[in-house]
Amino acid sequence: MILVPVVMIFSIVACSPGSCFEETNALVKSTFYSDTSGLMASPDSLSIYGGANDTTLIYNRSQKVERALLPLDASETECSFVVEINGVTDTITFTYNSYPHLISKECGYTYYYTIEDPLFTGNIIDKITVTKNTVTTLAEENIRIYY
Amino acid sequence: MLAPLSAQEAVEAPEATAATDSVDIQLKIRAGVEIAGPAIYLTDKNILNLEAYCSFDLNEVRSIYAGAGFTDYHYSQYNYSFSAKGSFLKAGMDFNLLRPEMAEGRYWAGLGLRYGISRFSYETASFSYENYWGSTTSSVPRQSAWGHFIEASGGFRAELFKNFSIGWMVSARKLIYSGADKHVSPIYFPGYGESGSSFSFAINYFLTWNIPYKKIRVQIKPEPVEEPGDEETEGNDDFSRNVGRQRIGS
Numbered sequence: 001m002i003l004v005p006v007v008m009i010f011s012i013v014a015c016s017p018g019s020c021f022e023e024t025n026a027l028v029k030s031t032f033y034s035d036t037s038g039l040m041a042s043p044d045s046l047s048i049y050g051g052a053n054d055t056t057l058i059y060n061r062s063q064k065v066e067r068a069l070l071p072l073d074a075s076e077t078e079c080s081f082v083v084e085i086n087g088v089t090d091t092i093t094f095t096y097n098s099y100p101h102l103i104s105k106e107c108g109y110t111y112y113y114t115i116e117d118p119l120f121t122g123n124i125i126d127k128i129t130v131t132k133n134t135v136t137t138l139a140e141e142n143i144r145i146y147y
Numbered sequence: 148m149l150a151p152l153s154a155q156e157a158v159e160a161p162e163a164t165a166a167t168d169s170v171d172i173q174l175k176i177r178a179g180v181e182i183a184g185p186a187i188y189l190t191d192k193n194i195l196n197l198e199a200y201c202s203f204d205l206n207e208v209r210s211i212y213a214g215a216g217f218t219d220y221h222y223s224q225y226n227y228s229f230s231a232k233g234s235f236l237k238a239g240m241d242f243n244l245l246r247p248e249m250a251e252g253r254y255w256a257g258l259g260l261r262y263g264i265s266r267f268s269y270e271t272a273s274f275s276y277e278n279y280w281g282s283t284t285s286s287v288p289r290q291s292a293w294g295h296f297i298e299a300s301g302g303f304r305a306e307l308f309k310n311f312s313i314g315w316m317v318s319a320r321k322l323i324y325s326g327a328d329k330h331v332s333p334i335y336f337p338g339y340g341e342s343g344s345s346f347s348f349a350i351n352y353f354l355t356w357n358i359p360y361k362k363i364r365v366q367i368k369p370e371p372v373e374e375p376g377d378e379e380t381e382g383n384d385d386f387s388r389n390v391g392r393q394r395i396g397s
Contacts, residue, residue: 102271105341108224
């Protein structure tokens with residue numbers, strides 16, 4: 001009667017922390033549409049890098065990207081991306097509020113964001129619509145880029 | 148599970164009367180302290196759990212339960228550091244599933260159902276986050292919250308010495324409401340445990356002081372047992388006896 005619970009107690013205490021298997025980054029999920037047909041249209045070539053971080057490319061002439069994932073800068077309220085679609089370059093600027101979000105005990109914290117309508121230069125991009133303004137770790141589309 | 152009665156226990160056993168048709172049961176008020184929490188704290192300074200309870204026998208089966216406790220919890224890993232501190236109250240009913248002639252007012256093996264409420268504060272002293280733009284470090288300031296949960300327990304308790312019991316309880320808790328900001332909810336809160344899931348489990352080990360306050364007589368009611376060839380044994384009382392119970396007064 002005595003030993004069973006004692007063994008159980010020390011078994012519980014001895015448990016090591018678990019591993020994190022969840023998505024830990026909240027990224028702006030962006031899909032591409034043709035402005036003429038209104039249908040999804042993946043660019044033949046896509047390059048993206050942060051406006052103030054041009055040494056590290058997020059996408060480098062990637063082909064047939066259906067959903068581009070854009071990380072926002074949690075320490076700022078605004079950040080820009082240089083987007084090159086089929087050889088033509090545009091800049092998209094996001095303005096947002098960020099707030100911490102606990103993912104789980106194992107994974108710790110990330111940042112969630114609430115974005116406003118993004119600004120863009122109109123070289124190849126015709127329109128950007130926000131489909132969901134809360135950027136989380138869930139696989140939900142946030143913006144549609146028409147070009 | 149039950150140890151054989153010692154000589155002292157045999158002398159003090161409730162007297163069976165009327166040819167074992169009834170048994171006297173001593174009803175008690177109990178006050179107990181949980182000892183696993185302080186024992187764990189000796190090996191892990193990150194969690195201190197202090198808990199005590201009182202229970203009041205209504206009869207040989209049911210007892211009213213009330214418990215209270217305090218928890219100071221700390222957790223840290225490579226990317227954040229969390230702490231929570233607060234008190235909790237639990238109230239409910241315990242049910243002794245042992246038959247009275249087996250329990251004898253000294254043994255308890257049964258179930259408990261409780262409602263728990265917790266008042267606590269928690270904070271994340273620091274957390275770090277890293278992505279394409281670099282790493283940032285921030286914190287979540289201390290905030291207070293109420294937590295609510297229900298608890299189902301099962302366990303065993305035995306009176307080792309006169310009016311002194313020892314026993315353990317395994318508990319499953321269902322979170323009703325953590326009372327906190329959904330984005331920076333606590334990973335742990337006092338009374339409930341790890342609040343990342345809607346269920347938590349715990350084991351407690353209690354030392355209990357028993358205060359007898361009333362003696363009742365519980366009848367052990369004979370029940371007929373169906374045997375093959377009932378016709379042949381009809382009228383044979385000894386052959387068809389079995390135990391049952393009915394409380395007949397104080």
